Amino acid sequence: MNKTVELVNEWAAFEMNHPDGNIEEFCRYYLARNRKQEVKGPLVGGAVPPLVDGLLLKIIGRISKLNMSYANLALKGTGLxxxxxxxxxxxxxxxxxxxxxxxxxxxLFELSSGTDMLNRMKNRGLITEYDDPDDKRAKRIELTPEGVQVVELCYERIGMNARMIANDLSPDDKELCIQLLKGIEMKFSALWPQHKGKPFETVYESVMSSALTA
Structure with missing residues (x-):
């Protein structure tokens, strides 16, 4: 096949799945897709899901858990x-x-668990709470001076953790991961408030039917 035609076909396929993608993102995607990477050790702990969707989400989930574990370690002594x-x-x-x-x-917290967490931080002097002047039923919160100091310290510690976890990825690979996954985060962050409390079958049908008509 003519190389120009091949490139045009590759771009068309990319544009179909990533309509907002630009040329820089296409180049990053194309190079990463065709680059062979050596896999060291077992891919994931435990059983490997038979569905590629399940395997992808298991990898993301395990990275998330590992990040939380290391991040919590990094936060020791910070006040959080x-x-x-x-x-x-x-x-x-x-x-x-x-x-x-x-x-x-x-x-992405439930009201009860999120309220408990905020109350604990209020009791530790990190935030203050007061009535909303425009809605007496609501509460507004802001950082105390101590809370501001804690956030500044933790930014540094969490930044160190992030660099450590993603250290083996090149800058282009990191950008590619963001490019490929940000749409999922944006979509379900918006949908989650509507889906809370509904049966999974109803949620599944709604999401999948919308995907078919998109």
Missing amino acids: NQIEEFGMLVTISLEKNPRKTDVIYAN
């Missing part, structure tokens, strides 16, 4: 007990004085 607390504080820091419920849902 777990990586989820850091996520909460960063959300508050970026939003300045967000509503309590918005912080909880932005971090």
